[in-house]
Every structure is written in C-alpha cells, then in structure tokens.
Amino acid sequence: xxxxxxxxRNRKELTRDPLTLLFGxxxxxxLLILMxxxxxxxxxATGVADTTPQFQxxxxxxxMMVFGLSFLSLFGGMLIAGDRDxxxxxxxxxxxxxxxxxxxxxxxxxxxxxxxxxxxxIGVGVALGATLSWRLxxxxxxxxxxxxxxxxxxxxxxxxxxYRQVGGVSSILINLAAWMSGTWFQLELxxxxxxxxxxxxxxxxxxDLVRKAFSGSGxxxxxxxxxxxxxxxxxxxxxxxxxxxxxx
Amino acid sequence: MEAIEIRGLTKSYKTRLAVDDLNLTVxxxxxxxxxxxxxxxxxxxxxxxxxxxxxxxxxxxxxxDSIRDNENAVKQxxxxxxxxxxxxxxxxxxxxxxxxxxxxxxxxxxAKRRATxxxxxxxLLDRQKDKAKSxxxxxxxxxxxxxxxxxxxxxxxxxxxxxxxxxxxxRELWNCIRALKGRVTVVLTTHxxxxxxxxxxxxxxxxxxxxxxVGTLDELKEQTGLNSLEDxxxxxxxxxxxx
Numbered sequence: 001x002x003x004x005x006x007x008x009r010n011r012k013e014l015t016r017d018p019l020t021l022l023f024g025x026x027x028x029x030x031l032l033i034l035m036x037x038x039x040x041x042x043x044x045a046t047g048v049a050d051t052t053p054q055f056q057x058x059x060x061x062x063x064m065m066v067f068g069l070s071f072l073s074l075f076g077g078m079l080i081a082g083d084r085d086x087x088x089x090x091x092x093x094x095x096x097x098x099x100x101x102x103x104x105x106x107x108x109x110x111x112x113x114x115x116x117x118x119x120x121x122i123g124v125g126v127a128l129g130a131t132l133s134w135r136l137x138x139x140x141x142x143x144x145x146x147x148x149x150x151x152x153x154x155x156x157x158x159x160x161x162x163y164r165q166v167g168g169v170s171s172i173l174i175n176l177a178a179w180m181s182g183t184w185f186q187l188e189l190x191x192x193x194x195x196x197x198x199x200x201x202x203x204x205x206x207x208d209l210v211r212k213a214f215s216g217s218g219x220x221x222x223x224x225x226x227x228x229x230x231x232x233x234x235x236x237x238x239x240x241x242x243x244x245x246x247x248x
Numbered sequence: 249m250e251a252i253e254i255r256g257l258t259k260s261y262k263t264r265l266a267v268d269d270l271n272l273t274v275x276x277x278x279x280x281x282x283x284x285x286x287x288x289x290x291x292x293x294x295x296x297x298x299x300x301x302x303x304x305x306x307x308x309x310x311x312x313d314s315i316r317d318n319e320n321a322v323k324q325x326x327x328x329x330x331x332x333x334x335x336x337x338x339x340x341x342x343x344x345x346x347x348x349x350x351x352x353x354x355x356x357x358x359a360k361r362r363a364t365x366x367x368x369x370x371x372l373l374d375r376q377k378d379k380a381k382s383x384x385x386x387x388x389x390x391x392x393x394x395x396x397x398x399x400x401x402x403x404x405x406x407x408x409x410x411x412x413x414x415x416x417x418x419r420e421l422w423n424c425i426r427a428l429k430g431r432v433t434v435v436l437t438t439h440x441x442x443x444x445x446x447x448x449x450x451x452x453x454x455x456x457x458x459x460x461x462v463g464t465l466d467e468l469k470e471q472t473g474l475n476s477l478e479d480x481x482x483x484x485x486x487x488x489x490x491x
Contacts, residue, residue, distance in 0.1 A: 005347055009343075097351055
C-alpha cells in the first residue's frame with residue numbers, strides 16, 4: 001500500500017514532465033520516421049533496396065525499442081536526484097517506508113513507462129512497414145531485460161549523482177548505448193577489439209536479443225544471459241548505494 | 249511523560265564534532281527552540297532525533313522510545329518539516345498531502361479527509377489544485393508543515409521554518425505555528441532571535457555542537473544578567489566564552 005502510493009507519486013512526476021514525453025516517447029518515434037524516410041531516399045537514389053539493412057524496419061524497430069529505453073535512465077536518475085537535492089527524500093526517510101518500498105516505488109513506474117514506450121515503438125514500426133506477426137509479442141517480452149537494465153541505471157545514477165550531474169552522466173550512457181548497440185551501424189564494420197568489447201557489454205546484446213526474438217533466427221541464450229547478468233549487477237549495485245545513502 | 253529526553257547525544261563526522269554530549273529535556277506540549285548560528289549543530293540534532301542520522305554515542309527517548317533501539321516507533325511519533333521545503337513539485341497541494349498520508353498508513357479515504365482538515369487549518373484549501381512548484385515560498389512552507397502534520401505526530405520538528413521568507417510571510421507562518429499550541433510538541437531550530445522569542449516556551453542556545461544554556465527567556469536573562477535575547481545569544485556564543 002505504502003509502496004504503491006509512492007509509486008503512484010513517481011508515475012505522476014514522470015508523466016507530468018514534458019521532457020519524459022518528448023524524449024521518452026516522441027524521440028524514438030521521430031527517429032523511426034526519419035530513418036525510414038532516409039532509408040527510402042537512399043534506396044530510391046541508388047536503386048538498391050538494402051543499402052543499409054540495419055535501417056530496414058524489422059531491424060530498426062527492435063533497435064529503437066532498446067535505444068529508447070536508455071532515456072529512462074535519465075528520467076529515473078533525475079527524479080531520484082531531484083528528490084535528494086530538495087530534501088523530499090529526507091522527509092520520506094523520516095517516514096516508515098522501507099528500503100524495498102523506495103526501490104520498488106521508483107522502479108515500478110519507470111518500468112511501466114518503458115513498457116508503454118516499447119508498445120508505441122512497435123505500433124509505429126508496424127505502421128512504417130515492420131512485419132506484423134505474433135513475434136511482436138515475443139519482442140515485447142524480450143525487451144524486458146533491457147528495461148530492467150536501464151531502470152537499474154536510473155536508480156544508480158540518481159543515487160550517486162546530484163540533479164545537475166545526472167544529465168551529463170546520462171548523456172554519456174545514452175551515447176554509449178547508441179554507439180555500442182549496433183542500432184545505428186553494424187558492429188562488424190569496425191570489428192576487432194571494439195566489437196569484442198561490445199559483445200561483453202549489455203547494449204548490443206539487448207538489441208540482438210530483441211531482434212532475434214522478433215525475427216525468430218539465431219540463438220538468444222547468450223544475449224539473454226549477458227543482458228540479464230548486467231541488469232542484475234546494476235540493479236543490486238543501485239540498491240546497495242541507495243541503502244547506503246539512506247544511512248547517511 | 250517527557251516528550252524528549254536527550255542523554256549525552258554526540259555526533260561526529262570524520263574531521264568535525266557536530267554535536268557534543270548534548271543533554272536536554274523537552275516537556276510534553278512545549279514549544280521549544282534550538283537557537284544557534286549556522287553550523288551550531290541544530291539540524292544534526294534534529295536529524296538524530298528523527299532517526300535520519302545515527303548518533304556516534306548517547307541516546308534520546310521520544311515519549312519513552314529510544315532513537316537507537318526503536319526506530320519504527322519513533323518514526324510514528326514524530327515528523328519533520330526540513331529546512332528546504334521538500335515537497336513533490338509536480339503534484340498539487342492535495343496530492344502531496346494524500347500521498348504523505350498514505351505513506352504513513354492512512355487509507356485513501358482517511359488521507360483525503362485528513363488532507364482537507366489540514367488545508368483548512370493552514371489556509372491552503374483554495375490552492376488545493378495548484379501544483380506545489382507554483383506556490384510562493386511562504387505557501388510552500390505551510391504545505392511543508394501540513395505534510396509533517398498529516399501523520400498526526402506527537403512531536404513536530406521544524407528546521408528553520410521561516411528562513412528566506414519576507415516579513416509578511418514570516419508573520420503568517422508564525423500564526424500557523426502558534427495555532428498548533430496544545431496539539432503537538434514543537435521543536436524548532438532557528439537563528440532568528442525574534443522567532444524563538446515569539447513562538448517558544450523555552451530556548452536552548454547551541455554553539456559549536458555544545459549546549460550553552462537552556463531555559464525560558466526570563467531564566468536566561470536571570471542566568472546571564474542581560475536584558476535581551478540577542479545580547480544573551482552573543483554573550484553565550486562568543487568564541488572566548490567557555491561554560
């Protein structure tokens with residue numbers, strides 16, 4: 001009950017922020033539309049249908065589902081850091097809320113925004129030419145570990161950094177997620193050590209997991225385990241740091 | 249039973265002793281001021297009493313419950329209005345109050361009823377639909393106090409309740425605080441002499457973490473032989489003075 005009341009407050013704070021709507025929902029949709037237009041223009045100009053396969057909607061939409069989630073770490077981090085900066089958390093810490101109430105109360109609404117964002121991406125993707133099949137549901141399930149990961153990043157950033165710092169640090173994370181996920185270019189184009197590092201980190205694995213779940217091709221187990229492992233580590237780390245801050 | 253019994257309360261950080269062996273009693277229903285300049289240890293004392301900071305040594309009993317051994321019982325008995333307004337900016341006045349009520353275990357219905365009572369008491373009813381961030385500084389302070397009262401605490405801690413407010417807003421807030429007399433024990437920190445004089449039954453003067461004096465204004469005058477609280481404060485907090 002207490003946790004749900006707190007989660008409800010956080011949902012309102014998130015959804016009443018125009019930044020959340022603009023970047024959380026609007027930006028991925030705009031990028032999907034923009035990339036489709038660019039891809040079509042390039043194809044028309046060159047006469048080749050598949051000049052940039054990662055921008056084919058069946059590839060781009062899963063990538064965008066995951067990339068869009070990276071913005072949630074920014075929103076979640078700003079919410080928590082803001083509560084710390086203006087002493088709202090100090091007021092709450094003097095209440096009977098438990099550490100679990102805080103973590104779940106912050107994570108739950110961010111998770112719900114993540115789900116809504118993924119569903120909107122799927123809807124727009126289908127409207128722009130993604131294959132309409134039951135595998136879209138699998139893609140939605142496959143995006144959950146990535147949602148878990150970025151919710152964890154949000155909790156961690158908000159617990160460690162101040163409101164002003166969170167924006168800068170999150171933009172680094174968002175850039176890492178963009179460059180190392182294989183959403184915008186094929187990692188094979190660079191290859192070598194870069195690709196090896198990308199394969200260890202969660203960003204490309206999370207995208208590959210959703211792409212494979214949607215296309216039905218390839219083994220997802222390694223992608224799933226790596227993404228879940230990172231998500232668990234980040235989430236546990238965030239919980240430990242948050243609890244430590246509570247004691248301070 | 250005494251509202252607060254502080255016994256040898258001490259808080260030290262790596263390089264600084266914030267509160268040094270504080271011994272103090274606050275009576276039931278009393279309005280009590282902790283007066284001191286910035287860094288005197290007032291806020292740290294309040295944080296320890298609200299279980300927001302763990303004492304390095306010593307203990308305090310709030311209506312018989314130890315801040316060390318019975319944190320949950322203490323948290324149910326007291327509430328705090330922090331130095332910053334500490335409101336949920338994008339929630340309106342009513343939503344802020346209902347949220348805090350539910351966090352303290354009230355049902356939705358009871359939280360709604362209690363929110364209406366407090367908005368009436370603190371003249372916030374006509375602003376109930378306004379987002380907290382749109383309120384003036386004085387209104388936000390009133391909301392902050394209302395949020396602290398939603399749990400119907402036995403002890404209310406007000407940390408620098410009027411800092412940064414203009415004269416009119418300060419006087420209005422004083423009236424709100426005075427109206428609490430008889431309903432709750434109030435401990436407020438301030439560095440405004442006139443605030444302590446206007447609102448409080450007894451005053452404790454802190455300096456560099458130590459308690460320099462405690463008593464009614466008349467008692468403090470008698471103890472020091474001085475006629476104004478300002479003179480008493482300056483005399484007791486002079487760096488050369490060692491009691």
